Amino acid sequence: MTTQLTRPAPSPTATAAPRRPVRRRRRPNIYRSLNGVIIAVIVVVQVYPLAWLFLTSVRTEHDFTTGNPFALPTSFTLDNYARAFGTGNLGLNILNSFIVTMGANILIVILGMMAAYAIQVLGFRFSRAVRGLFLIGIIVPVQIALVPLFIDYSSVNLLDTYQSMIIPLAGFALPMSVYLFSSFFEYIPRETYEAASLDGAGPYRIFGQITFPLSVNTIVTVVLVNSIFIWNDFIFANTFVLSDGLKTIPLGLQNYIGAMGKVDWTATFAAVCVTITPLLLVFLVLNKAMRYGLESGATKG
Amino acid sequence: MLPSRSRLSVLVFLIPPLALYCIAVLFPILQSLFLSFFEWDGISDLQFVGVENYVHMFTGDTVFWRAFFNALGYLFICLVLQLGGGLVVASLLTSLRRGREFVKTLYLLPAVISTVAIAFLFARIYSSDPVGLLNQVLQWVGLGDLARPWLSDVNTVLAAVSIPEGWRFTGLYVLIIYAALIAVPAELEEAARLDGANAWRIFTKIRFPYIRPVWITTVIMATTYALRGFDIPYLLTNGGPGQSSELLTTYMYKTAFTSTNYGYASSISVFIVVECLVAVGLIFVLLRRKADA
Numbered sequence: 021m022t023t024q025l026t027r028p029a030p031s032p033t034a035t036a037a038p039r040r041p042v043r044r045r046r047r048p049n050i051y052r053s054l055n056g057v058i059i060a061v062i063v064v065v066q067v068y069p070l071a072w073l074f075l076t077s078v079r080t081e082h083d084f085t086t087g088n089p090f091a092l093p094t095s096f097t098l099d100n101y102a103r104a105f106g107t108g109n110l111g112l113n114i115l116n117s118f119i120v121t122m123g124a125n126i127l128i129v130i131l132g133m134m135a136a137y138a139i140q141v142l143g144f145r146f147s148r149a150v151r152g153l154f155l156i157g158i159i160v161p162v163q164i165a166l167v168p169l170f171i172d173y174s175s176v177n178l179l180d181t182y183q184s185m186i187i188p189l190a191g192f193a194l195p196m197s198v199y200l201f202s203s204f205f206e207y208i209p210r211e212t213y214e215a216a217s218l219d220g221a222g223p224y225r226i227f228g229q230i231t232f233p234l235s236v237n238t239i240v241t242v243v244l245v246n247s248i249f250i251w252n253d254f255i256f257a258n259t260f261v262l263s264d265g266l267k268t269i270p271l272g273l274q275n276y277i278g279a280m281g282k283v284d285w286t287a288t289f290a291a292v293c294v295t296i297t298p299l300l301l302v303f304l305v306l307n308k309a310m311r312y313g314l315e316s317g318a319t320k321g
Numbered sequence: 322m323l324p325s326r327s328r329l330s331v332l333v334f335l336i337p338p339l340a341l342y343c344i345a346v347l348f349p350i351l352q353s354l355f356l357s358f359f360e361w362d363g364i365s366d367l368q369f370v371g372v373e374n375y376v377h378m379f380t381g382d383t384v385f386w387r388a389f390f391n392a393l394g395y396l397f398i399c400l401v402l403q404l405g406g407g408l409v410v411a412s413l414l415t416s417l418r419r420g421r422e423f424v425k426t427l428y429l430l431p432a433v434i435s436t437v438a439i440a441f442l443f444a445r446i447y448s449s450d451p452v453g454l455l456n457q458v459l460q461w462v463g464l465g466d467l468a469r470p471w472l473s474d475v476n477t478v479l480a481a482v483s484i485p486e487g488w489r490f491t492g493l494y495v496l497i498i499y500a501a502l503i504a505v506p507a508e509l510e511e512a513a514r515l516d517g518a519n520a521w522r523i524f525t526k527i528r529f530p531y532i533r534p535v536w537i538t539t540v541i542m543a544t545t546y547a548l549r550g551f552d553i554p555y556l557l558t559n560g561g562p563g564q565s566s567e568l569l570t571t572y573m574y575k576t577a578f579t580s581t582n583y584g585y586a587s588s589i590s591v592f593i594v595v596e597c598l599v600a601v602g603l604i605f606v607l608l609r610r611k612a613d614a
Binding site for chain 1: 330337414416424430441445541548551552556583591
């Protein structure tokens, strides 16, 4: 029976179809509702901390400290948000995160596409080796680069700049980008290129007029997936940035507690809510594209 | 291969990405390897010490071993939550009739939130004064005796810093495993069911073997991510109390940027890379072999 299960003959398909209603009746509905309940419980556990984060950010400090902090709020206030913006540099932090995310994404997309184009479409003698070289980067932990880059940056005066964050963020995301683009380029039929070549288009024109326009979906995927990690990057920013003017959101948030001495939880949570909103909105609007990206990143790996 | 390509065009497309990759990734790896044979505080001259850093690391440094075993514990908790949890939730999801998309979206929410925000959140969940969420819940269900300051208790702190990391990315693995599970041909399961296989047998004999390639990928992803885990332990406890939640990554970071011992920090980071490579190799060997058997 085991062999039959692992390697089932294709024949049962025919008999299975008409019997489907029987199966449904045989399988009790209790399982289904039990599954539903379990999923609901897990979702609550998963989402409750986030809901609590938001609820805390709109309740008064008094209500939070004296009442039960985990019950539903009895008051509603936007005061915390005013305090959050008043004490920190939230606006500046968001702007900095935006600049770094944009900069790194541009590099990741353009350079990733170029490398994939050279490897997959143009082809050259060592293309497999170069591809392998890029693939290694997927499993290399980012911590290896901290000390060397810190030393290199300080010798070329790059410490405490946007570039100091953008370069490693883009560099470490590049392998996955090269990989996603080259697996997409595999699906573009060779005839397309051959026809364009016969019409006299060179490699640059083909890149600009065929490959690039066809890759829009993959570009969206790559940008979305990388934005999550770059927007939230803590380790590079924390290592290479010192001045307040360049601090990205994660660093800005971290300084919150220090800046206020005693932790002002409601205002801190308000600040957290403000900083996660941009990415959250993008995520909720484009969540299908983003999920597709996260899935394909792994299943094609 | 494009007929009209020239050697120059290949170089034009290949050099810029390769340059960035070398500057940010490949060159630093070599540089770390180089620095790991020196003693250097960043100010005075480099001092060649041969393999002394490695000898000290493996034989003389108790903190290193403590951090290594802590990292294994961290890895274990992350894998259980992300892969075990991911597999369970994904399997449950396939039996759900409606709302699958909605559940997946909710599940993925924590993944888009920055680690600093998550650290704040969990600091407040674990705290005992003021009473945090976890201790409150324990009191409600009558387990008030178990309440404790989870982040300053040496017995619980490692689990306490690992769980947020596991929690954060569970949704990602649910998503990936679910996508693989719904690709299992319904006919296969149908046929097995007609042969009298129960749900467990269908899962172990059909579904799981079918998704094995994706499973290997997710195991590799989860393992390498957990081995480079840094943010949450660093932010929540900074390795403390004592060294009870010190990971190799946090230890390396402190060695480099608090004690400014760049040489020794480099040997630790070389070790982390080797550890990742060995882990990936092991996963391939173990899971592949099982697939053949």
